[in-house]
Amino acid sequence: MVGFNKVILIGNLTRNPELRYTPSGTPVVNFPLAVNRRYKQADDQKEEVCYVDIVVFGRQAEHCGQYLSKGDGAIVDGRLQQRRWETEDGQKRSKHEVVAQTVTFLPKKSSSSSSMSGASDDASYETEDYYSEPIP
Helix, strand or coil: CCCCCCEEEEEEECCCCEEEECCCCCEEEEEEEEEEEEEEECCEEEEEEEEEEEEEECHHHHHHHHHCCCCCEEEEEEEEEEEEEECCCCCEEEEEEEEEEEEEECCCCCHHHCCCCCHHHCCCCCHHHCCCCCCC
């Protein structure tokens, strides 16, 4: 059976990106993304937040480290990956994360349109509301 692994997320960074380099010199950046889901249950409007760890490699990682910060919106297109490792005391650990193939920066909020509080309140963006700068 053929598999398909594609993830597209729109959300806000909950921390500043952490840029580091592999021993071979490849840039890699990590940041957590908060993705909101609003739904109606009976007569109540509910909201849940999913926090997803994002990993970006190469030149795009350097751009993310330079231009993104906590609270910024981003569209992440990538694949789901599970990492497994063993701690020093022998316990097995695992973690799911999204390895980004492209990251599109969403425009910063202007102070005049900040009627919503918090970074996680911007759950959706219309197509014409964001811009995309291709990252070589």
